Amino acid sequence: MGKSLAEALVKFDEDAVLGEVTKRLDDGESPMQIIRDLQNGMGLIGEHFNTGEFFLSELLMSADLFARAMEILEPRLEGTAMDTIGRIVIGTPKGDLHDIGKNIFCTVAKAAGFEVHDLGVDVPVKRFVEAVEEVKPQILAFSALLTTAFNSMKGAMDLVTEKGLRDSVKVIVGGGVVTETVMNFIGADGYTTDAMDGLRQCQEFLKL
Numbered sequence: 240m241g242k243s244l245a246e247a248l249v250k251f252d253e254d255a256v257l258g259e260v261t262k263r264l265d266d267g268e269s270p271m272q273i274i275r276d277l278q279n280g281m282g283l284i285g286e287h288f289n290t291g292e293f294f295l296s297e298l299l300m301s302a303d304l305f306a307r308a309m310e311i312l313e314p315r316l317e318g319t320a321m322d323t324i325g326r327i328v329i330g331t332p333k334g335d336l337h338d339i340g341k342n343i344f345c346t347v348a349k350a351a352g353f354e355v356h357d358l359g360v361d362v363p364v365k366r367f368v369e370a371v372e373e374v375k376p377q378i379l380a381f382s383a384l385l386t387t388a389f390n391s392m393k394g395a396m397d398l399v400t401e402k403g404l405r406d407s408v409k410v411i412v413g414g415g416v417v418t419e420t421v422m423n424f425i426g427a428d429g430y431t432t433d434a435m436d437g438l439r440q441c442q443e444f445l446k447l
């Protein structure tokens with residue numbers, strides 16, 4: 240099932256992708272599991288890009304098709320949380336424009352009751368620190384898909400520490416290329432390549 244969805248995405252077969260997403264939702268499958276399969280498809284597309292079989296135009300086409308699938312999936316992710324359980328400031332750091340995964344995490348975090356302050360993409364180091372000062376979040380979150388974004392995140396973390404704000408926030412970094420090494424490099428408290436796992440870690444940070 241999952242494999243065919245990933246394969247349909249790699250073939251840019253819009254009817255097959257949207258048809259399977261709709262069918263699996265109708266069959267009662269969890270939207271997050273469907274997103275994981277689409278994420279695997281994006282991973283395959285990245286591999287084709289690496290080997291030179293795909294170009295930037297294919298990355299753009301895949302992003303567009305993913306967005307269409309998300310239009311169907313997103314309403315199913317949204318919950319009806321009544322009370323705010325905590326504040327998250329999130330952004331994709333300077334130099335990085337990827338936001339599909341960040342937006343998915345924002346949706347599930349909001350659905351779980353977090354107040355999410357999304358700074359968008361290509362966010363300068365200073366903007367993260369200003370937002371921590373303004374919003375006073377319990378959690379500062381980065382989404383990074385490019386290795387070149389690691390230095391921007393480290394810069395933001397250094398400035399947060401310099402301003403004496405480090406102890407006021409827990410920091411999590413998410414995104415396809417993120418590993419424990421990246422977490423340690425920037426000095427974060429957690430890392431993940433999965434939105435639901437990230438949500439669990441955020442809830443744990445607040446001891447919910």
Ligand code: B12
Nearest residue numbers: 285336337338339340380382385386413414415432434437
């Ligand atoms: C789609 C895509 C694009 C689209 C992005 C559109 C958009 N609006 O986001 C476009 C075409 C713009 C693009 C451009 C480029 N891309 Co690109 N792109 C991809 C691709 C194929 C898929 C990424 C994606 O959306 N995946 C699906 C989502 C759902 O997965 P995800 O992001 O991992 O998110 C999940 C989790 O990680 C988690 N999550 C994400 N963020 C966060 C944050 C928190 C706090 C938490 C808790 C969780 C969390 O939640 C999500 C759901 O579980 C990847 C391949 C790959 N393997 O990922 C390459 C990839 C990321 N791109 C790559 C490259 C090189 C580029 C370009 C430099 C290409 C070029 N030559 O111009 C440019 C850079 C532009 C820039 N400055 O940012 C490389 C990066 C290599 C590297 N290690 O640095 C990759 C890995 C492709 C490859 N070579 O293998 N790209």
